Amino acid sequence: xxxxxxxxxxxxxxxxxxxxxxxxxxxxxxxxxxxxxxxxxxxxxxxxxxxxxxxxxxxxxxxxxxxxxxxxxxxxxxxxxxxxxxxxxxxxxxxxxxxxxxxxxxxxxxxxxxxxxxxxxxxxxxxxxxxxxxxxxxxxxxxxxxxxxxxxxxxxxxxxxxxxxxxxxxxxxxxxxxxxxxxxxxxxxxxxxxxxxxxxxxxxxxxxxxxxxxxxxxxxxxxxxxxxxxxxxxxxxxxxxxxxxxxxxxxxxxxxxxxxxxxxxxxxxxxxxxxxxxxxxxxxxxxxxxxxxxxxxxxxxxxxxxxxxxxxxxxxxxxxxxxxxxxxxxxxxxxxxxxxxxxxxxxxxxxxxxxxxxxxxxxxxxxxxxxxxxxxxxxxxxxxxxxxxxxxxxxxxxxxxxx
Ligand SMILES: *Cc1c(COP(=O)(O)O)cnc(C)c1O
Numbered sequence: 001x002x003x004x005x006x007x008x009x010x011x012x013x014x015x016x017x018x019x020x021x022x023x024x025x026x027x028x029x030x031x032x033x034x035x036x037x038x039x040x041x042x043x044x045x046x047x048x049x050x051x052x053x054x055x056x057x058x059x060x061x062x063x064x065x066x067x068x069x070x071x072x073x074x075x076x077x078x079x080x081x082x083x084x085x086x087x088x089x090x091x092x093x094x095x096x097x098x099x100x101x102x103x104x105x106x107x108x109x110x111x112x113x114x115x116x117x118x119x120x121x122x123x124x125x126x127x128x129x130x131x132x133x134x135x136x137x138x139x140x141x142x143x144x145x146x147x148x149x150x151x152x153x154x155x156x157x158x159x160x161x162x163x164x165x166x167x168x169x170x171x172x173x174x175x176x177x178x179x180x181x182x183x184x185x186x187x188x189x190x191x192x193x194x195x196x197x198x199x200x201x202x203x204x205x206x207x208x209x210x211x212x213x214x215x216x217x218x219x220x221x222x223x224x225x226x227x228x229x230x231x232x233x234x235x236x237x238x239x240x241x242x243x244x245x246x247x248x249x250x251x252x253x254x255x256x257x258x259x260x261x262x263x264x265x266x267x268x269x270x271x272x273x274x275x276x277x278x279x280x281x282x283x284x285x286x287x288x289x290x291x292x293x294x295x296x297x298x299x300x301x302x303x304x305x306x307x308x309x310x311x312x313x314x315x316x317x318x319x320x321x322x323x324x325x326x327x328x329x330x331x332x333x334x335x336x337x338x339x340x341x342x343x344x345x346x347x348x349x350x351x352x353x354x355x356x357x358x359x360x361x362x363x364x365x366x367x368x369x370x371x372x373x374x375x376x377x378x379x380x381x382x383x384x385x386x387x388x389x390x391x392x393x394x395x396x397x398x399x400x401x402x403x
Contacts, residue, residue, distance in 0.1 A: 126162050
């Protein structure tokens with residue numbers, strides 16, 4: 001098809017990048033600046049404090065890197081672990097798979113706990129492995145909080161309880177790239193040691209700014225350990241020590257991505273105005289509205305039980321014989337709606353609706369209407385309007401914010 005103008009906005013419902021609020025776009029439209037100037041810390045310093053609210057921490061330390069989320073995974077592993085160290089990782093979707101793959105390629109000895117796709121981390125299994133590890137050879141537990149490929153949220157608090165019950169000192173690493181800023185995240189309460197986030201999902205920014213929050217314990221491990229910091233996995237650019245030294249004065253050791261810092265400042269201001277509890281509630285309501293639509297279509301989410309349901313993304317399983325990839329292409333071509341694809345094991349079997357970031361009832365209903373139209377166009381037997389009716393009824397009953 002020849003390129004033609006696409007009127008109206010693209011409805012961006014992949015689970016990241018997410019729609020950027022207009023005021024955040026405006027805040028990022030800035031001339032380049034001297035990042036060594038005396039006034040630069042006025043921008044940088046408050047970011048390290050203000051971002052803590054999103055992580056549910058007062059004790060953690062924030063690090064900001066020009067990087068996508070994957071770089072921040074790498075920084076968490078390379079600053080705290082040594083070649084050959086044992087780690088436990090639960091694997092139940094494409095993102096947990098990729099994190100395991102990274103850990104293995106970095107030279108870690110990964111004890112992989114495979115779970116069925118559509119389920120999540122099993123705290124009991126993790127506790128059992130830790131209890132059996134009498135000499136504390138296991139150095140870390142790696143959990144993807146919200147598996148974006150399947151729309152599954154794991155219970156990080158329960159994993160922490162299992163670790164404590166086992167009396168094991170392993171570090172707790174959490175990939176919160178598609179949860180932090182949208183789902184309740186309790187860095188301090190759950191005693192998370194490294195919490196990984198990226199700018200393009202809950203933070204409503206373009207990709208390119210990686211956010212890491214580290215505990216005091218993780219900082220100590222990074223500094224010391226038996227062989228000192230030198231036996232850590234190789235790292236130079238991602239070394240926390242270089243960042244932290246410069247950050248103290250409100251500077252960065254390397255050239256920061258300035259527009260993203262202005263964007264982060266504005267995004268944090270929008271989050272503060274709405275309030276984190278309101279943000280969490282809004283995501284819970286929009287998530288449930290999406291699931292009501294899915295049920296009305298006679299379809300099922302990829303999440304195997306309600307306890308696994310994610311409030312930031314729903315992966316919808318299409319019937320046998322239907323190619324979900326065709327629905328996604330049709331939705332884009334015909335209705336200018338971007339849905340998330342099924343990845344790896346679930347390619348062609350699911351499509352995903354991302355419902356995180358800056359959205360409200362009517363933006364979500366646009367995506368539900370578009371998905372419904374695309375499914376019908378592609379030959380699926382659905383009652384037109386059924387998903388929209390179910391979701392809109394639910395949304396009318398359930399305000400996005402608590403009174
Ligand atoms: C998006 C995502 C990633 C990958 O992040 P990038 O910013 O693309 O590097 C990793 N984990 C989860 C859970 C994600 O949703």
